Amino acid sequence: MSRSSPGPVPHRPRFALAPHLPLDDGRAVEEARAWLLAMGVDAPADPPLPAVRPEVWASWRRSVAAGVDPALDRPAVVRGPGEVAAVLAGGPWTPAVGRLQADLVEDAAADTLSVVLADAAGVVLWAGGSVMMGHRTARVGLVPGASWAEPDVGTNAVGTCLATGVCTQVLRAEHHLVAARVFAGAAAPVRDRSGRVRGAVGLLGGDHVATPAVLALVRFVADALGRELTEDAGSEPGGTQLRVLGRDRAVLHGPTGDVVLSPKHSDLLLSLALAGAQDRGRTAEELAADCWDGETPTTTVRAEVHRLRRLAPGVLRDEHPYRLQRPLEVDAVELLALLRRGAHRQALQVHRGPVLPTSTSPVAAQLRRRVADHLRQALVAHAHVDLLLEYADRAEGADAAEAWQALVDRLPVGSARRTTALLRLDEVERTLLGS
Structure with a gap:
């Protein structure tokens, strides 16, 4: 892939819009994309041309690896209107939508921008702002209930920020889907107090969306929404996580604080959490095999489980096989x-x-x-x-x-x-x- 240029060309910086580069950027982006599609999963990890930002190239590669067809007209709708309404009404997103409507929608509409809120899976929960931009995004399927996760539609601001966990800007030409190249986007992940990604908020519009000022704005809004979610989560029974990475004693992290477990209780709760993810429990014999050497008497297992119940009340059901009250997230x-x-x-x-x-x-x-x-x-x-x-x-x-x-x-x-x-x-x- 050869191109002549009038001298060394700098790589694009972090922000999508940059000072003029001595390179025909539009042609370069298309050439790089065509080369990637031809190479497929064998394409190199680094972009072949400086006009393509490394984070966009990496997202394109993930999109190709996921088998996303650039000719896809619109993504699948994975939640109906009733399901979306139930999620918004019954969860922590109600104050988040209220915050967006109060603080962002009017100004966004005045600047011909659309505001989008998605959950952690990339499913759009709510959209508002400019009616004109809303019609444009709706025509390509960016509507409540549709999945804009990167593995489903490829490179886009909302899905890519969820895939990477960082604020993301995507210019029109940088979208993986041809149909999505009618708008640019800037999005930021919404994190709760524990740092867990709960969703994403995005601004969609013309290429002026991809400026440093808009990126700072969307990051600020995402932080504010994260605080709203944190305050709501304090009254919810869920949100408990078992942290086992990089520590000898697991930490049971929940809305009311942390519980540091003993080494053996760490093993027991890890085994039960992994089984719970498959909606299964564990017998005393299975826990002995998972957490000891298989020769340990079941009386020892039962005694340790009894101690675990006292240390972390409400985590285990009072039944056999041993089972968690509700699914427990594990950082690993x-x-x-x-x-x-x-x-x-x-x-x-x-x-x-x-x-x-x-x-x-x-x-x-x-x-x-x-x-x-x-x-x-x-x-x-x-x-x-x-x-x-x-x-x-x-x-x-x-x-x-x-x-x-x-x-x-x-x-x-x-x-x-x-x-x-x-x-x-x-x-x-x-x-x-x-x-």
Whole structure:
């Protein structure tokens, strides 16, 4: 893919709109996109032309890997009007919509902008603002109940910010769907007090949406909505998470505070949480096999479960097999879900270390290996160079020969970072051969 240019061309900065670049940007974007579609999953991790921002290129690659057809006219509607209304009326989104209507809709309409609110799965819950822009976005299926998650429609501000966990701007030409290239977007994830992504808020309109000022505005609005959700969540029974990454003793995090568990209670609750995700319970014999060595008497298991009930009241049902009162989120499982969505940067942020690193229980060891393997393989295969460097600099990536080899392959020949990667790869390979 050769192009002549009047000299070195700088890469696009973080913001979508930039000072004039000495390059025909529109043609370059189309050329890069055509090349990516031709290469498919074999396309390199870094954009081939400087007119394409790295975050957009990464999103395009995820869109192609997910099999999203650029010719798709409109996304699937996964929730009917009644379901959307029930979600808005019965959950924490009611004050969020009120905040948007009071603080943003009127000004957005005056600037020909549409305001969109989506849940964490990328399903649109509400839209308002400019009637004209609303008609334009509705024609391509951006309506309440439709899924604008990146794996469903490809690169777009709302779906991509949910995939990456960071504020995102997408110009018209940068959308994966041809039909969506009638508007630009800026979106930010909405996080609650625990840092969990609960949804996204976006502004859609002309290319003036992709300016630093609009990005700052949408980030501010998302933060305000997150505070609304946090205040509402204080009266909800849910929102409990089991945190097992990078800590020897799991933490049960809920609206009323944290409970630090003993090592054995950490194993027990992890086993029950994994079973609960499949709507199953665990017998005393199964817990013995998961959390000990299988030879442990069931009386020991029952005694530990009894202590766990007293330590964390309301978490377990009073029945056999042992079962959770309600599904319990596990940070390690959330990380695996992020990797499946291609949200590598967000996954690396969530990954604070191995799963219960000092635990020798089968359930912890199995999940520990799974998380480590999936994280390494996903980053090596798909992550941007800067993200791969961050991983390789951590303890869990320092001895990953595949990561250092990928860096050697992707970094420019003669660069200092490539030389460092080459030396580290040699050290790792020597260690492996010596063992």
